[in-house]
Amino acid sequence: MSRVFPAGAALLILAAALALRCWHIANWPLWLDESWSRWMTEQSWSGLWHAASGYDTHPPFYYSLLKAWTGIAPSTPFWLRFPSLIASLLMLPLAWACAGQIGALRRAPGARIIAVMLIAVSPPLIVAAGQARPYALLALAFGIALWAGIRLLRTPTPTPTWRIWLVYLLGIEATLWLHSLAALFVVALGVGLLLAMANAATLRAHWMKWIGVHALAGLLWLPGFLVLLEQRRNWGASSWLTFSFGDVAPGLAVGLAGGGLAFLLVVFVWLGARNLLRDGEDRPAAILLLCAAFLPVALTILVSALFSPIFLPRTLVPSVLPVLLLAASAFTAMDRRRIPAFATLAALATILLLIPALDHARSDPEEKWPALGAWLAPRVGPSEELWLLPNEIALPFRYGAGPTRYAFRGIPADFPAPDHPGPRPSGSRAVVAMTSADARRLVTDARRRGLTGIWIVTRFPRLFDPGRTIQAAFAEESRDVRDLRFAPLIVDHYRL
Numbered sequence: 001m002s003r004v005f006p007a008g009a010a011l012l013i014l015a016a017a018l019a020l021r022c023w024h025i026a027n028w029p030l031w032l033d034e035s036w037s038r039w040m041t042e043q044s045w046s047g048l049w050h051a052a053s054g055y056d057t058h059p060p061f062y063y064s065l066l067k068a069w070t071g072i073a074p075s076t077p078f079w080l081r082f083p084s085l086i087a088s089l090l091m092l093p094l095a096w097a098c099a100g101q102i103g104a105l106r107r108a109p110g111a112r113i114i115a116v117m118l119i120a121v122s123p124p125l126i127v128a129a130g131q132a133r134p135y136a137l138l139a140l141a142f143g144i145a146l147w148a149g150i151r152l153l154r155t156p157t158p159t160p161t162w163r164i165w166l167v168y169l170l171g172i173e174a175t176l177w178l179h180s181l182a183a184l185f186v187v188a189l190g191v192g193l194l195l196a197m198a199n200a201a202t203l204r205a206h207w208m209k210w211i212g213v214h215a216l217a218g219l220l221w222l223p224g225f226l227v228l229l230e231q232r233r234n235w236g237a238s239s240w241l242t243f244s245f246g247d248v249a250p251g252l253a254v255g256l257a258g259g260g261l262a263f264l265l266v267v268f269v270w271l272g273a274r275n276l277l278r279d280g281e282d283r284p285a286a287i288l289l290l291c292a293a294f295l296p297v298a299l300t301i302l303v304s305a306l307f308s309p310i311f312l313p314r315t316l317v318p319s320v321l322p323v324l325l326l327a328a329s330a331f332t333a334m335d336r337r338r339i340p341a342f343a344t345l346a347a348l349a350t351i352l353l354l355i356p357a358l359d360h361a362r363s364d365p366e367e368k369w370p371a372l373g374a375w376l377a378p379r380v381g382p383s384e385e386l387w388l389l390p391n392e393i394a395l396p397f398r399y400g401a402g403p404t405r406y407a408f409r410g411i412p413a414d415f416p417a418p419d420h421p422g423p424r425p426s427g428s429r430a431v432v433a434m435t436s437a438d439a440r441r442l443v444t445d446a447r448r449r450g451l452t453g454i455w456i457v458t459r460f461p462r463l464f465d466p467g468r469t470i471q472a473a474f475a476e477e478s479r480d481v482r483d484l485r486f487a488p489l490i491v492d493h494y495r496l
Contacts, residue, residue: 009113017092017120021085021129023361026078029400031366032393032459034132038075039395041067053227055416055430060227061177062134080132087136088129091321094143095119098325101150103281104332105325114346115328122324123258123356124317135317138178142185142318145171146292149193153200153284161209169213175318176221180228181310184299185292185318190214192291196284243309248301255313256323258356265327268349269293272329286326293322367459372486373401376455379493380406384453385446390464391415392431393457393489411456412438425463434465439473447496456492 030038036056040048040063048067052060065083073079099105099112106112119125128136148168152161172189175182194210197203203210218225253263276286296319304311331346380386384406388394391410398408413420416430423433446454456470471479474494481493 006109006113010116013113013117013120014089014092017089020121020126020357020361021088023130024365025081025085025130026076028077028130028365029367029369030077030080030132030396032396034077034080035395035399036392037063037066037132038080038399041070041075041080043067051416051430053230054418055428057180057427058134059177059180059224061174061224062137065137066132077132081130084131084133084136085129087140088125090140091119091125091136091143092116094140094147095321095325098143098147098150098321099328101147101154102276102285102325102329104276104279104329108332110346111328111331114331114349115325117346117350118324118328118353119321121350121353121357122320123353123360124255124314124320126357126360127258127314128317134178135314138175138182139317139320141171141174141178142182142189142292143171143321145175145186145189146288146322147171149189149196149288149292150285152193152206153196153202153288161206165209165213169217172214172217173220176217177224179315181300181315182318184303185296186217188295188299189288189292191295192288195291196288199287200284241309241312243304243311245305248311251311251313252297252316255316256320258353258360260352260356260359264352265323265349268327268330268345269323272326272332275332276326276329286329289322289326293319293326367396367400367489368486369396369400370402372457372489372491373397373404375483375486376401376491377404380404380455381453382406383451384455385409385451386455386457387411387442389434389456389458389470390426390431390460391417392426392428393459397457411442433463434467434469436467436469436472439465439469443473443496451496453496454494456494458490458492459488461490 040051040056040060043051045064045067048063049060052058052063066080069083070080073082095116095118096112099115104111105115125136125139128139145168148164148171151164152168172186175186190210194203197206197210249263250259253259257263257265273286273290276282276289297316300311300315327349376386386397386404386406386408388397388408388410389412391413392415394408394410394415410417412422412432412434417432418429420432422435422438424431425433443454454474458465470492474496478495479492480495481491483491
């Protein structure tokens with residue numbers, strides 16, 4: 001294969017990856033979760049760590065990185081998402097580097113290029129690139145640790161090994177600090193590396209280093225673990241998440257491949273794993289990839305079934321890289337006679353991922369705050385207010401709805417509301433659900449202040465106002481508007 005083809009292919013793949021990731025990155029408004037990220041950057045450093053540990057379910061590390069970034073970049077949607085975009089794009093050379101550590105992929109440049117191509121069109125990585133959330137950085141950190149783990153399995157073992165172990169340590173440490181569920185991925189990677197080294201007959205030479213590196217990682221993560229315990233008191237008591245085994249298969253399809261027909265990618269994963277397991281040289285790498293890809297999924301399902309629901313498709317994004325490396329390994333048996341057949345199969349694998357990726361590009365934003373703001377502007381009267389339930393959606397409204405000439409507030413109490421009494425179904429102390437007493441108090445106060453009408457925007461009303469206390473507090477006939485065009489946001493108007 002000439003040198004021109006890989007260079008040309010690299011440019012085409014990079015262009016496709018960049019286009020798919022930048023399609024909406026600047027014009028989509030921040031949605032609820034991203035608004036938390038921006039709000040965190042607006043706090044003082046001590047306030048950020050207090051808010052992350054007390055109100056959120058994620059470690060403060062990502063918010064700290066983002067706050068440092070906003071010290072030199074504006075807090076616009078594009079620039080808040082820019083670190084995620086760069087992390088997602090760096091997954092392309094990382095996939096090339098990981099494939100280069102696997103003998104079968106190293107000997108098959110075409111299959112190695114396919115690995116990068118699959119990463120370029122991976123819907124979970126595309127979605128992560130366009131959000132000011134930690135998932136793209138989480139995938140990158142885990143991928144760096146995976147590269148180091150595969151590198152340590154090379155025969156003969158690379159020297160000096162301490163540099164590779166240092167990269168592995170930095171990778172798993174960053175992974176631990178980027179997400180509250182990251183410990184499951186680090187455990188899976190550590191177990192996979194242990195099993196792979198045992199298969200490669202290098203465990204005797206490395207077991208002390210394996211223990212020392214993981215012990216040091218745990219020690220450095222101890223403050224994060226204490227934050228996690230504090231957060232566990234909040235979301236362990238109540239959570240909007242539910243778990244059903246019936247949701248596992250579609251959740252895996254979305255989390256690992258973007259949903260749709262992409263679940264057929266499992267065929268390529270099976271063929272690739274079989275190819276690597278049959279090769280004595282690559283069997284340890286196959287063991288590590290299989291553990292990194294599927295053991296976190298198994299642990300997430302186990303914890304959800306036995307303890308607390310934590311299974312959420314977007315949290316599986318670190319497993320995308322090992323899954324797609326296994327899928328690309330299905331093409332390592334390519335030779336000149338089989339090129340047409342393998343090219344057809346490679347195109348099929350790419351299309352399976354590209355279809356949901358293009359669907360995402362054509363989709364609407366998570367929440368239509370600019371459109372809602374423009375729609376409300378001429379409708380909210382001078383003696384009316386806008387209320388937002390739950391109170392946290394006041395954040396994306398403030399950041400995305402544009403200038404307002406009317407007062408708005410979160411209910412039942414302005415965000416954050418850690419001391420306001422009431423249920424907290426989302427698991428955050430800052431977000432409280434409505435009670436009958438709250439609804440009566442709010443409506444009575446609005447009448448006392450002489451307001452003539454209240455506009456209410458709700459999201460998750462069954463979660464935050466399951467008893468329909470707002471309707472009960474207003475006279476039933478006083479509601480004269482209900483608009484669903486901004487779904488999942490619901491707009492109601494009540495006359496006073």
